[in-house]
C-alpha cells in the first residue's frame with residue numbers, strides 16, 4: 001500500500017488498516033490517532049460516572065446478557081435513594097458528569113421515575129452535573145420531557161449502521177429504522193448525540209466497520225461509545241463465533257477507536273469497559289489509541305453483579321473509591337490529566353452549535 005494519508009483517510013485505507021496484521025503499521029495508526037486526539041481535545045480525560053439503574057429490559061438483542069428471555073438474570077431496579085446517593089458521590093468526587101443507563105422500558109412508571117430522578121439530581125448538584133441518558137429507544141415526547149428535566153446528552157448505540165446486519169443481530173420486531181428515527185429526534189431536541197457500534201460481531205465484515213465510521217461522520221455524531229462484542233453464554237450468540245479470540249477483539253476495538261479519532265477528529269470517544277475485560281489495561285490502551293472519556297461504574301456493588309451484558313465484566317467487587325484512585329494513578333502515568341469538575345461537553349457539539 002502506498003503512503004497513508006492519515007489526516008484524510010479513504011474508505012479503502014480504513015478497511016486496509018482494520019485488516020492489517022503488520023505490527024509496525026498498527027503502532028503507527030495508534031500514534032497518529034493519539035496525535036490527532038492531543039491536537040483536538042488535549043491530553044485530558046473526562047470521567048462519566050455510570051449508574052446502572054436497572055437490568056430490566058423489554059428487548060431481546062441476540063448478543064446481550066440481560067435480554068428479556070434470559071431467565072437466569074436476577075432482575076433489579078435500584079431504589080431512588082441508592083440512585084441519588086450514587087449521583088451525589090459523582091458530584092462530590094467532582095466527576096462532572098454521570099450516565100444513567102438501564103435496559104429499555106417504555107411504560108409510564110419508568111418515564112415518570114426518570115423525570116423525577118433528573119430533577120432531583122439537578123437539585124442535589126446545583127445544576128452542575130452533566131447528565132447523559134442511555135435508556136434505549138424512546139419516543140419524541142418522552143425524550144422531550146427528559147430534556148426539559150435536565151438531561152443534555154443521550155447515548156443510543158446504533159449497534160451497526162448496516163440494516164441487513166442489524167437484522168441478523170436482533171429479532172424481527174426490533175426496528176433499525178426506528179432506531180435511526182430516534183437518533184434524529186435526539187438531534188432535533190438539541191441533545192448531544194452519542195452512538196456507537198458493536199465491534200467484531202458474528203456476520204460483520206471489515207467493510208461494515210468502515211461504513212460505521214463513515215456513518216458517524218455523515219450523521220454529525222458528537223460522542224462515540226463503542227466496544228468489542230464479548231459472548232455471553234446465556235444468549236443465542238454465546239457460541240456462534242468459532243474462531244473467537246480476546247486478543248483479536250481487543251485489537252479490533254482499539255483500531256476502531258483510532259480510526260474514528262482520525263476520521264472525526266473533535267468528538268468525545270469513550271474507552272469502554274469491554275476493552276478492559278479483554279486485556280489487562282485495555283482501557284489505558286484505548287486512551288493511547290485516541291479515546292478521551294472513561295466511564296467508571298459507580299453503581300452500588302450490591303447491584304453490579306447483576307448487570308452483566310457480557311461475560312467476565314470487570315470490577316464487580318471493587319469499591320468505587322479505590323477504583324477511582326487506581327484509575328487516577330494509571331491515567332497520570334500515561335501523561336494524561338483527569339479534568340475534574342467539568343462537564344466536558346463534546347467540542348464537536350460546541351462547534352456545531354457555535355457555542
Ligand code: 5AD
Pocket residue numbers: 063064065157159197198227228229230231232274309310311
Ligand atoms: N458484548 C459487548 N457489548 C455488549 N452490549 C450488549 N451486549 C454486549 C456483548 N455481549 C452493549 C451494546 C449495548 C450496550 C449497553 O452494551 O452495544 O448498546
Ligand code: SF4
Pocket residue numbers: 057058059060061064065066067068102103104136
Ligand atoms: Fe436490552 Fe440494550 Fe441488552 Fe438490547 S442491548 S437486550 S436493548 S439492554
